Amino acid sequence: MSYSSVFRKRMLAKGGNAYDRRLRSASRDFQNWFDNALGKELVTIDGIEQYAVFQDQNQNNNKDLSDDKYIVVEKTSNIEVGSYVNWRGSTWLVFTDEHKTIPTHKQAKVKESNHVIKWMIGDKICGNGEGYYAYIQNQTLYTLGVSTSGNHSWIVNAKMTMYLPNTEESRNIKIGQRIVIGGAIFQVMFKDYVSRKGLINYLLEQDFYAEDRDNLELGVADYYPAKNSDTNQEVEEPSVPESEKVVTISGADKARIGSTQKFEASVFQDGTALSEGITEWTIADTEAVATVVEQTDKYITIHIVNNFQKVGSVITVIGKTADGTIGSKPVNIISPY
Known part of the structure; x- marks a missing residue:
């Protein structure tokens, strides 16, 4: 050579x-x-x-x-x-x-991970009976934690945000599905596949325990109906409402650290704007990035903490109407430069 x-x-x-x-x-x-x-x-x-x-x-x-x-x-x-x-x-x-x-x-x-989540798939518990490890955080600090029933009755209405890996089983968790967290029952009111690729973010609202439905010992909600159901029975598809109500939230897609951002909500039905407003705002924020400055039935103003280590974080602004219609907007946290 x-x-x-x-x-x-x-x-x-x-x-x-x-x-x-x-x-x-x-x-x-x-x-x-x-x-x-x-x-x-x-x-x-x-x-x-x-x-x-x-x-x-x-x-x-x-x-x-x-x-x-x-x-x-x-x-x-x-x-x-x-x-x-x-x-x-x-x-x-x-x-x-x-x-x-x-x-x-x-x-x-x-x-x-701070909790193991289990739910029923047919008559079996997910994850081959073991469930899935999840990260869960209380979101009640961004809400009152209660809601009204009638004119004078107040009921517990705590919020949790939950993250699970994006798998075939976790994608099948439906809006309205009930799960057990810390001995209490929570219901899925919103889920987000987009903000963090690879994870699904669920916003949960506290629900009531039902002895004939939920098995707290196993940590599985709606356990008994699933076990007693005929797995070969055809499932009736839910009917599609004739007119669908939609909540849209407008505002910045990206928020710089140290900035204050305003997000406005609009409610539409069949393409027509309604005068109805938001009864409950929630910020899905696991990184302690945002604090609420002001909120009304039409908008919410939040402040982003001035911390460079928060760059790359994602929060979700969520608005809910009186009848439970939900709108959301993911916001990416970016550098001020």
């Missing part, structure tokens, strides 16, 4: 051009750091065993609502939004992934 051939082979091993050489150098630097990192531990991600490095997040950044972590893995890892990470005996849910400008590795934010 000639000297020139050997030289070209050695140069190609380092990279055929300046960009490739710098990228391979950066990859070697990362691998050296990764191999010797103190936070490196053996974990399983969606059932595949591999090494990962965990990094703490400042608790002041999310008002101590959750012990979030950053996870760093090699670029060949199968990690993605919605993945389950088993670490130190706990199950963590991947919430956001970072699109690296220099693709030497993968990095994501994870939240520890």
Whole structure:
């Protein structure tokens, strides 16, 4: 082999051009750091065993609502939004992934699952009887937590937001479906597939426990009707209403940190605007990004916290009318520059 051939082979091993050489150098630097990192531990991600490095997040950044972590893995890892990470005996849910400008590795934010959700699919419990790990957070701090029944009666109306991986079974959870959280019954009033690819966000409203329907010991709502039903019986499709009411929420698709944003709601029926307004606003916000400044039956004004670590977060503004019609708008949090 000639000297020139050997030289070209050695140069190609380092990279055929300046960009490739710098990228391979950066990859070697990362691998050296990764191999010797103190936070490196053996974990399983969606059932595949591999090494990962965990990094703490400042608790002041999310008002101590959750012990979030950053996870760093090699670029060949199968990690993605919605993945389950088993670490130190706990199950963590991947919430956001970072699109690296220099693709030497993968990095994501994870939240520890705090509840196992079970629901009936036919006469069987989902997840082969085990259910699914979920991340759930109380959203009542953005609402009154009560609603009126008649003119004078007040009833509990707590809100929860729940995240599950986007799977075939979780996609089949319907609006109005009831589930058990912490011994209480909640009903799905809204679900969002769009804001976080790989996860489904459900907004839940508290419902009443029914002894003849719900099995609190197993943690499954509507357990007895499903067990006693004839699985071979044809299911009657719900009738489509002749006229559909729609709530639209207008406002910015992106909100800069430190800014104040106003979102207005309009109610339509058969394309005609109605004078009806919103009776209840909710902000689905797991990152403690937004605070409510003002709200009326026509609009809500929120303030976005001035914190660069919130860049990339997603919140959802949700409005509900008196008859339960819901409109929503996802908002991406961006840099002020």
